[in-house]
Amino acid sequence: MIVVGDLVTDVLVAHSGPIEIGSDTAAAISVGGGGQAANTAAWLARTGRRVTLVAAVGDDAAGRERVAELTSAGVRCAVRAHAGAPTGSVVVLAGPHERTMVTDRGASLLLDPDDVVAAIKEAGAGHLHLSGYPLLHEGSRRAGLAALAAASELGLTTSVDAASAAPLRAVGAQAFLAFVRGTDLLLCNADEAEVLAGAGTAAEQAARLTKHAANVVVKQGAAGACWAARDGRIWHGAAPRVRVKDPTGAGDAFAAGLLDAWFSDAGPQAALEAGAALGAKAVAQIGARPRG
Numbered sequence: 001m002i003v004v005g006d007l008v009t010d011v012l013v014a015h016s017g018p019i020e021i022g023s024d025t026a027a028a029i030s031v032g033g034g035g036q037a038a039n040t041a042a043w044l045a046r047t048g049r050r051v052t053l054v055a056a057v058g059d060d061a062a063g064r065e066r067v068a069e070l071t072s073a074g075v076r077c078a079v080r081a082h083a084g085a086p087t088g089s090v091v092v093l094a095g096p097h098e099r100t101m102v103t104d105r106g107a108s109l110l111l112d113p114d115d116v117v118a119a120i121k122e123a124g125a126g127h128l129h130l131s132g133y134p135l136l137h138e139g140s141r142r143a144g145l146a147a148l149a150a151a152s153e154l155g156l157t158t159s160v161d162a163a164s165a166a167p168l169r170a171v172g173a174q175a176f177l178a179f180v181r182g183t184d185l186l187l188c189n190a191d192e193a194e195v196l197a198g199a200g201t202a203a204e205q206a207a208r209l210t211k212h213a214a215n216v217v218v219k220q221g222a223a224g225a226c227w228a229a230r231d232g233r234i235w236h237g238a239a240p241r242v243r244v245k246d247p248t249g250a251g252d253a254f255a256a257g258l259l260d261a262w263f264s265d266a267g268p269q270a271a272l273e274a275g276a277a278l279g280a281k282a283v284a285q286i287g288a289r290p291r292g
Helices: 036-046 061-072 106-110 113-123 138-154 165-171 173-180 190-197 202-209 250-262 268-283
Strands: 002-004 008-014 028-034 052-058 076-082 089-094 099-104 127-131 157-161 185-189 215-219 225-229 234-237
Touching: 002 036, 002 113, 002 138, 008 061, 028 036, 028 061, 036 052, 036 061, 036 127, 036 250, 052 061, 052 106, 052 113, 061 076, 076 106, 076 113, 106 138, 113 138, 127 138, 127 250, 138 157, 138 173, 157 250, 165 173, 165 190, 173 190, 185 190, 185 250, 190 202, 190 215, 202 215, 202 225, 202 234, 215 250, 215 268, 225 268, 234 268, 250 268
Parallel strands: 002 052, 002 127, 008 089, 052 076, 127 157, 157 185, 185 215
Antiparallel strands: 008 028, 089 099, 215 225, 225 234
16 A cells, blocks of 8 residues: 655644643643654554555654654655755644644655655555645645546555645635545545535535545544445444543544555445544554554
């Protein structure tokens, strides 16, 4: 499997209570690898899936550390280091049930279409998973579109994660859905589904979006997830009850578990359950990547 998207440094600020605006808030602060695509690739490697990540970092210590972390986790990295640009970084304010991100995309905006296409051809993978972030930013959009075009030309199946509600609103639902039209699977959380499909239940939103993608999964956190197929069938998956320590990366882990199951010939119901199981592991720990 090949994953295309972002590889950044996460500065994770894990706090147990409300942020005290204009004053001090106690928190546990850690620094490590992040990025939706990189997180998903790491969780896929944890399942035993062979996976290649295509991304861009700066030619700096942070970029080298981020690549080394993934390599040690079993991910093959097709990552270009760009001189003169910093590796992207994200400050994640993470409470038990919510997280807010402050982002400097840095070298992620320099993701190169030629690099992406070459890596897809070289990997010989059967499936492309594209983080939505490259599509949501003008600097990297051509690379995201090139990934989908190359996958189509080579006969790969495709999935796209909608990524984040605020930049989706900025780009516009109509434009984003045009970018991803014809993909085999679109994943989005509840906020992203509302941007793309309007108000309604998860099943209603997912069903509307099958006009654009053959299969659509709407993630609802502790409320589980819903899968809609273009032929009108709907599946619902429950989320395991776990003590939530940090929701960062839970959606990325869910995507990895679901994709691993689906491409092991599991049906939608079993894939939802596998995604929920891996997502539960993610929220029960601090940080967006597999631990231990």
